[in-house]
Amino acid sequence: MGQCDEKGLKDLETPLRPEALRSHRWFGANDLRSFGHRSRARQIGLGTEDWAGKPVIAIINTWSDLSPCHTHFRDRVADVKRGVHQAGGFPLEFPALSLSEPFQKPTTMLYRNLLAMEVEEILRSHPIDGCVLMGGCDKTTPALIMGATSAGIPSIFLPAGPMLSGRWRQTVLGSGSDVWKYWDQKRAGMISEEDWAEIESGIARSPGHCMTMGTASTMTAVAEALGLTLPGASSIPAAYAEHARMAAASGRRIVDMVWQNVLPDDILTRAAFMNAMTVVMALGGSTNAIIHLIAMAGRAGVELSVDDFDEISRRVPVLANIRPSGAYLMDTFFDAGGLRGLMSRLPDLLDGEAMTVNGRGLAENLHGALVYDDDVIRERGNPVAHEGALAVVKGTLAPDGAVIKTSAATPRLLRHRGRAVVFDSYEQMMERIDDESVPIDQDSVLVLRGAGPIGGPGMPEWGQLPIPRRLLQAGVTDMLRISDARMSGTSYGTCVLHVAPEAAVGGPLALVHDGDEIVLDIDERRLDLLVAPDELDRRRAKWTAPRPTFQRGFGILVQDSITQAHQGCDFTFLAGAEGTPEPAIH
Ligand code: FES
Numbered sequence: 001m002g003q004c005d006e007k008g009l010k011d012l013e014t015p016l017r018p019e020a021l022r023s024h025r026w027f028g029a030n031d032l033r034s035f036g037h038r039s040r041a042r043q044i045g046l047g048t049e050d051w052a053g054k055p056v057i058a059i060i061n062t063w064s065d066l067s068p069c070h071t072h073f074r075d076r077v078a079d080v081k082r083g084v085h086q087a088g089g090f091p092l093e094f095p096a097l098s099l100s101e102p103f104q105k106p107t108t109m110l111y112r113n114l115l116a117m118e119v120e121e122i123l124r125s126h127p128i129d130g131c132v133l134m135g136g137c138d139k140t141t142p143a144l145i146m147g148a149t150s151a152g153i154p155s156i157f158l159p160a161g162p163m164l165s166g167r168w169r170q171t172v173l174g175s176g177s178d179v180w181k182y183w184d185q186k187r188a189g190m191i192s193e194e195d196w197a198e199i200e201s202g203i204a205r206s207p208g209h210c211m212t213m214g215t216a217s218t219m220t221a222v223a224e225a226l227g228l229t230l231p232g233a234s235s236i237p238a239a240y241a242e243h244a245r246m247a248a249a250s251g252r253r254i255v256d257m258v259w260q261n262v263l264p265d266d267i268l269t270r271a272a273f274m275n276a277m278t279v280v281m282a283l284g285g286s287t288n289a290i291i292h293l294i295a296m297a298g299r300a301g302v303e304l305s306v307d308d309f310d311e312i313s314r315r316v317p318v319l320a321n322i323r324p325s326g327a328y329l330m331d332t333f334f335d336a337g338g339l340r341g342l343m344s345r346l347p348d349l350l351d352g353e354a355m356t357v358n359g360r361g362l363a364e365n366l367h368g369a370l371v372y373d374d375d376v377i378r379e380r381g382n383p384v385a386h387e388g389a390l391a392v393v394k395g396t397l398a399p400d401g402a403v404i405k406t407s408a409a410t411p412r413l414l415r416h417r418g419r420a421v422v423f424d425s426y427e428q429m430m431e432r433i434d435d436e437s438v439p440i441d442q443d444s445v446l447v448l449r450g451a452g453p454i455g456g457p458g459m460p461e462w463g464q465l466p467i468p469r470r471l472l473q474a475g476v477t478d479m480l481r482i483s484d485a486r487m488s489g490t491s492y493g494t495c496v497l498h499v500a501p502e503a504a505v506g507g508p509l510a511l512v513h514d515g516d517e518i519v520l521d522i523d524e525r526r527l528d529l530l531v532a533p534d535e536l537d538r539r540r541a542k543w544t545a546p547r548p549t550f551q552r553g554f555g556i557l558v559q560d561s562i563t564q565a566h567q568g569c570d571f572t573f574l575a576g577a578e579g580t581p582e583p584a585i586h
Helices: 032-043 073-086 108-125 140-151 177-187 193-202 215-226 241-260 270-283 288-299 306-313 330-335 338-343 426-432 469-473 533-542 554-561
Strands: 056-061 090-095 130-135 155-159 166-168 171-173 391-395 398-404 415-423 445-448 480-483 495-500 517-521 526-529
Touching (some): 056 108, 073 241, 140 155, 140 215, 140 288, 155 215, 166 193, 177 193, 270 288, 288 306, 306 391, 306 398
Parallel strands (some): 056 090, 130 155, 480 495
Antiparallel strands (some): 391 398, 398 495
16 A cells, blocks of 8 residues: 555555545545435546546646746646556646746745635645646746645646747847846847847747746756656656657646555655755755755755755766856756756765655666766766856845855956945945946945845845946956845856845844945855944844835734745745644535
């Protein structure tokens, strides 16, 4: 019955009995309530042949008309259903919040926990035995996994897959990264309005999520490294025929997972999370992965801290030569061997015993994996960076930590001392950044506050603060920037992010004045505000908390219950692995 033997290994050979299926409580009983379930199922044209003795598989689909990364999910649902039917299951589609990164304001991060709650409650309250989670656009991946983990039923993740490379004339364009690059060039007068319009038309040309190593590519790779996808699923471009076949295969596999009672807790061990962190580093992945992995681990009852990331970062080289840390894009990465190829170069750094959705260990799934292009997926002796895609710094400015993507930063700024120029809000930053009366030079430290989980609200991706126009025109391409915001995984530059505690709850960031000296030292993992303690005490005594953003609605939950960045920004009442009671049968 999917029980564990004395070694803790799950017996996958003895399947569940049909009467032990969750859905049997709805369809299989002989009482007043089950009469209602069956008669209403017949109302939608179903019959006993559809449900009797079959696992009910929910397909959680984050498609919407305004989710360009998931455009193909309407077709892929049909592929997943095909697979479920082939394996003898009963598929049902459940639409869920699409969390469309390009459109939702102020930021999809504000709603990650809402999707997680929705998924958890959909799964718990319906006659569902297993689920296929369809996501890929940034926050959908962690949200779907967080919800399914808390619901505690067999789950498999189907990544949306990256879109194809963009193009402008002879130039290959990457999501996000090239937006920031050409926006700066436009502000500096280096490209025309016509050029800018052509780039707008060429940068996103197919279904799929961003094809740089942004948050989407990072988090779908995380899902695979955790063991929640079939091998190789995360690298397949959305538009490829392989993607449709992977969708059907995922549908087939979830049916077997139900019979074998393979639960998220069987897969989401500390070893799996360490594997995922290792893969994030080797990919040069997004800083957002830190927040999401801590939140996901919290749902599985696994302790994970920012210090774990820093420790792994020091020993894992960056091997994926993908923008923004490298040169290529995700379709080239797929052709070069994809994530399986990359992981095959890390056997000593990964726990190969960690179980995956196909019932096999990670190492077994990597048998036969090859790399076809050593420039795209580098050998260990010739990495993109010898260590440290990401670093965690602490100090008097960030007592609970802050994060920097060192692989996308300017090396000379990784040890830097400069005077602060402070912006209290995004609006104030946009007003002042090009004001020539504000004393800013290339050694200044740009500080944005009020952009954290509560202050933002929702921790928007404002952490790549703009460089003043006059400095851009003088050829300055990077400056030290510090904030309690997040940054798009497609962004680059020397940007210290996720400063915790955030300014809105009275962290030291709230006390910085224009002209204060700040020191960043990556070798020492330090971020310090050089202001005497008694002066900081005086400033703290005068500090008042900002007025709450929300007076009603979902935002109240955010204000009252969200944790800080170093704790994963989950809601306090959702963290933890204690189960929630199954719904009563009446
Ligand atoms: Fe969806 Fe980038 S906009 S992944």
